[in-house]
Amino acid sequence: LLNRTTRQLRLTDAGEQYADDMQHVMMALEEAEYKAQRTSQEVRGNLRLAAPLSFGIERIAPVLPGFLKRHPKLNIDLQLEDRRTDLFAEGIDLAIRIGKLEDSTLIATRIGEISKAYCASPDYLREHGEPRHPSELPTHRLLRYNLITAGDEWGFGGDISQGASLAWQLSANNGEALREAAIRGLGIAILPTFIVMDALRDGRLKEIMCKYTQGLTGIYAVRASRQFTPAKIKLLIQYLREKINRF
Structure with a gap:
């Protein structure tokens, strides 16, 4: 049923047929379970x-x-x-x-749906200036949340086209890691509001370019x-x- 090499493990034709047959068996079992559960609520x-x-x-x-x-x-x-x-x-x-x-x-x-916010620390904005428009972002340090932001671009709403190619100072698959990097002045991030809400409230982060924030995700x-x-x-x-x- 299996072809083994030092690098890969693949199904043979017979193995693929067996897996397909078993999938149909599992679906039949699940349907029978559903019918029984529907009766008993x-x-x-x-x-x-x-x-x-x-x-x-x-x-x-x-x-x-x-x-x-x-x-x-x-x-x-x-x-x-x-x-x-x-x-x-x-x-x-x-x-x-x-x-x-x-x-x-x-x-x-x-x-x-979730909303997102562009944000940076007050220290970062004092040192590098606060962008008023997405076209200014290529001159800034940017933090990318790659679970949400697709590709190598940020898309923008309003009167902006699909976005300019940007360079990332830090890219991560965890929002809290990027929030902490932003709080410590590493750059500008766009993150879900539930991740940055407390930091925005207590002033560790400041929301910027509010009218250009992307729509709900x-x-x-x-x-x-x-x-x-x-x-x-x-x-x-x-x-x-x-x-x-x-x-």
């Missing part, structure tokens, strides 16, 4: 949920207890990592993703493309949509 079993670290801690973890109290026979394995998880390879039932969706083979449900619950979606996944998506919405 009860969900049970295990559900593996993945989310970005910052968002998972701030927004997902606080609302999960309420869902589990409604469904005490359901177990959730919450995976918080700042990377794009492979749903198929890692056995993820549902993943929360923010921003542009790149994998068209997945089914995505929009469950909310979508929050999505994504799942593998299947003919049948288990009730436990449908119920969790509905619950998260009710609890998260917009912030």
Whole structure:
């Protein structure tokens, strides 16, 4: 079923056929489970949920207890990592993703939106000046949150075109790391407001170019493309949509 080399492990043709057959078996089992649960109005079993670290801690973890109290026979394995998880390879039932969706083979449900803010420390702005317009950004030090910002450009709203090519002083896949870098005067960042809200309130960061901030960024619950979606996944998506919405 497998071809092994020192570098790779691949399915043979027979292995691919076996995997495809087993997928159909699993879908049939899930459908049977769903029909039984629909009759009893009860969900049970295990559900593996993945989310970005910052968002998972701030927004997902606080609302999960309420869902589990409604469904005490359901177990959730919450995976918080700042990377794009492979749903198929890692056995993820549902993943929360923010921003542009790149994998068209997945089914995505929009469950909310987040706003973002351009921000920098007062010390940085005193030393380098405060930009009033996105066209000034190429002369500044920039911090890129690469879980949300796509490609090597920032897109701008208002009367600006799709954005100019920019150079990054620091690029990271964790919002808190970039927030701390911005607080310490490393450069300008555009980050979700839930990450920088406290720093903006207490003056460690200052919001700039407010009218050029990009529009709301979508929050999505994504799942593998299947003919049948288990009730436990449908119920969790509905619950998260009710609890998260917009912030």
